[in-house]
Amino acid sequence: MNSVMRIAYFTMEIGLDSRIPTYSGGLGVLAGDTIKSAADLGLPLVAVTLLSRKGYFHQELSADGTQIEHPADWDPADHLELLPNRISVTIEGRKVLVQAWRYDVESLAGTIVPVYFLDTDIEGNAAQDRSLTDHLYGGDSAYRLKQEIVLGIGGLMMLNDLGISVYKYHLNEGHSALLTLELLQWYKRDIRAVWDEKLIWDIEAVRERCIFTTHTPIEAGHDKFPYDLVESTLGKQLPIEILKELGGADHLNMTLLALNLSNYVNGVAKKHGEVSRQMFRGYHIHSITNGIHPYSWACDAMKKVFDRHIPGWANEPELFVRADAIPDEEIWNGHMEAKRSLLEKVRELTGVVMSPDRFTIGFARRATSYKRANLLFTDLERLADIGDGKLQIIYAGKAHPQDGPGKEMIKEIFRHAQSLRGRVDVVYLPGYSIELAAVLLAGVDIWLNTPLRPMEASGTSGMKTALNGVPNFSVLDGWWIEGHIEGVTGWSIGPAPSDKQAADHNGSGDAEDLYRKLAETILPLYYGDRAGWIKVMKNAISKNAYYFNSHRMMRRYVTNAYITTHQHPMDVGEDT
Ligand SMILES: *Cc1c(COP(=O)(O)O)cnc(C)c1O
Numbered sequence: 001m002n003s004v005m006r007i008a009y010f011t012m013e014i015g016l017d018s019r020i021p022t023y024s025g026g027l028g029v030l031a032g033d034t035i036k037s038a039a040d041l042g043l044p045l046v047a048v049t050l051l052s053r054k055g056y057f058h059q060e061l062s063a064d065g066t067q068i069e070h071p072a073d074w075d076p077a078d079h080l081e082l083l084p085n086r087i088s089v090t091i092e093g094r095k096v097l098v099q100a101w102r103y104d105v106e107s108l109a110g111t112i113v114p115v116y117f118l119d120t121d122i123e124g125n126a127a128q129d130r131s132l133t134d135h136l137y138g139g140d141s142a143y144r145l146k147q148e149i150v151l152g153i154g155g156l157m158m159l160n161d162l163g164i165s166v167y168k169y170h171l172n173e174g175h176s177a178l179l180t181l182e183l184l185q186w187y188k189r190d191i192r193a194v195w196d197e198k199l200i201w202d203i204e205a206v207r208e209r210c211i212f213t214t215h216t217p218i219e220a221g222h223d224k225f226p227y228d229l230v231e232s233t234l235g236k237q238l239p240i241e242i243l244k245e246l247g248g249a250d251h252l253n254m255t256l257l258a259l260n261l262s263n264y265v266n267g268v269a270k271k272h273g274e275v276s277r278q279m280f281r282g283y284h285i286h287s288i289t290n291g292i293h294p295y296s297w298a299c300d301a302m303k304k305v306f307d308r309h310i311p312g313w314a315n316e317p318e319l320f321v322r323a324d325a326i327p328d329e330e331i332w333n334g335h336m337e338a339k340r341s342l343l344e345k346v347r348e349l350t351g352v353v354m355s356p357d358r359f360t361i362g363f364a365r366r367a368t369s370y371k372r373a374n375l376l377f378t379d380l381e382r383l384a385d386i387g388d389g390k391l392q393i394i395y396a397g398k399a400h401p402q403d404g405p406g407k408e409m410i411k412e413i414f415r416h417a418q419s420l421r422g423r424v425d426v427v428y429l430p431g432y433s434i435e436l437a438a439v440l441l442a443g444v445d446i447w448l449n450t451p452l453r454p455m456e457a458s459g460t461s462g463m464k465t466a467l468n469g470v471p472n473f474s475v476l477d478g479w480w481i482e483g484h485i486e487g488v489t490g491w492s493i494g495p496a497p498s499d500k501q502a503a504d505h506n507g508s509g510d511a512e513d514l515y516r517k518l519a520e521t522i523l524p525l526y527y528g529d530r531a532g533w534i535k536v537m538k539n540a541i542s543k544n545a546y547y548f549n550s551h552r553m554m555r556r557y558v559t560n561a562y563i564t565t566h567q568h569p570m571d572v573g574e575d576t
Helices: 026-040 141-161 179-186 203-207 227-234 240-247 254-260 270-279 300-309 317-325 328-350 380-387 404-420 434-443 461-467 502-506 508-528 530-545 550-562
Strands: 006-011 045-050 058-061 067-070 081-091 094-106 112-119 166-172 210-213 224-226 251-253 264-267 285-287 359-364 391-396 425-429 446-449 472-475 490-493
Touching: 006 026, 006 141, 026 045, 026 094, 026 112, 026 166, 026 434, 026 550, 045 141, 081 141, 081 227, 094 141, 112 141, 141 179, 141 224, 141 227, 166 179, 166 550, 179 203, 179 254, 210 254, 210 550, 224 227, 227 240, 227 251, 240 251, 240 254, 251 254, 264 270, 264 550, 270 285, 300 328, 317 530, 317 550, 328 425, 328 434, 328 530, 359 434, 359 508, 380 404, 380 508, 391 434, 404 425, 434 461, 446 461, 461 472, 461 530, 472 508, 490 508, 490 530, 508 530
Parallel strands: 006 045, 006 166, 045 112, 166 210, 210 264, 264 285, 359 391, 359 446, 391 425, 446 472, 472 490
Antiparallel strands: 058 067, 081 094, 094 112, 224 251
């Protein structure tokens, strides 16, 4: 590596390609898109993550919708280059060797961002340590803590060993926050130069180096470890009373640790910034709304349309502002080509033959309670009446292996599919992945999202559909609050975010609104006014895709987080 100072982007998961299954969902795919845009923009950045040799898991669904999990084994040597460098971290008093595999994300112009995948499966490590980088989000909290030591502390040491000079550390979620403890060691002041022993810890120097992006609007989503576990696993990195000041009195809370040791903190949509400021009072939390990587998420048919009418779109997505200049029939034909590919995939995976002429709703994301995948089935009779012969629905999404209610929700959708058969066809596609997402997101006619407010920090799948001319039909939460213009870019479900009772409307009011708009507005527009429908498709591209992309997001990180100086969050008021 040359002497250029780099941004080091730390992430527990990353989704770059379906063949590298080191991601579980939105967080990882966002990390992948971040790195791809950084490469396109020629930013001096490197990424650090874990190898996750057994991936997340491969999902099989039985006839009744029971999720069966298989290891997603893959061979790193097929895609990555093993580097000779080795460092070691101390875990439970044992020395654990860590090596790294390199993957280069290369832009069309040839600029490169390397991704380093950390791996402990090395001869010489104890058997239990060799499996530390096997499972993404598997194992108990001791396993997770050890993984976070490898990621945060090991990652920092590996970059050092690789000779990479780092200008800022960007923590994508709190999983890598232990790197701040190692940085405190690096920046330790000379004991003879300070009048109070506490002052050897140069907290300000570490803060100046760290940027923290939080993604979780729910308290339970933040990693917390008991201090006795921390001490037995990590040893005494710094005096316990100082650690408690930084990471929380009762548990080591990785989010708190990251908040206290970062000079720039942000949520991933405007609303999520607000929610985070309420959750962590006294911290100055900004927001940078997520985006998606345009070239990766445009389907082949739409790529051709864009190439013809908006040359340069992939590296300058602002040009989508000109989407109105695309002739209607080209948008329509491009979309129909994507829809036929999707229906072919549906037939292949489920045996169900769906019609390209029928209005198709898509819904795919992590199967977990707050996403309410089953809201659409609140009143089966009504859904059947509205959709009889006019509607078909395609689902996909994995439930975390330990998420019982999430798994139950998949089975419930299978039961509803049975009862609706012959009137409204419903399928659930197994094995949601980047590859399947690309086909599904581009091929449906509308993208449904019904999370409980305010749990959807941002959401990114709807940005991917908008890019392909597929409008959103969604609860006003996360990014959709910023992207939604009623009847122009798509449609909302339920109350406006300004409605202070919105949280109370999380119940049946949403289903009522969903049915009413589907029956009275959306289906009539689709079947009765094709030109009107295509106008909404174009607006999704010109008014959503032009903004909600990771090129814009990365430019924001550069100007707002990477190359500016900020006062410490604690010193500033809580509003932006
Ligand atoms: C985009 C994407 C997600 C995130 O979708 P959300 O709507 O943000 O939950 C999850 N999984 C895959 C495979 C994706 O491509």
